[in-house]
Amino acid sequence: MSLTKDDIVKALAKENGYQLNQSVELIETLLELIKSKLASGEDVLISGFGKFCVKNKRERRGRNPATGEDMILAARRVVTFKCSGQLRDKINKSQ
DSSP states (O other): OOOOOHHHHHHHHHHHHHHHHHHHHHHHHHHHOOOHHHHOOEEEEEEETTEEEEEEEEOHHHHEETTTOEEEEEEEEEEEEEEEEHHHHHHHHOO
């Protein structure tokens, strides 16, 4: 089961004694800040968690899987995530 934004909001409210509406506002502000930095092409580094990077992908040849027709895929930007060593160690210890 996935951790949802609602789960994060409720946990933040419970663990820090915030009202739910304060927690919602805090999480929404944080996510908007991250999205705006990524949209402007900047990387986002969260110490102890990981780094979100914006990568440019070139235009390339592809194929429509439904029809098998060749096509050109437009250049685009994608977001990648690389977890920190601390997070990787924590994940591997839980096995």
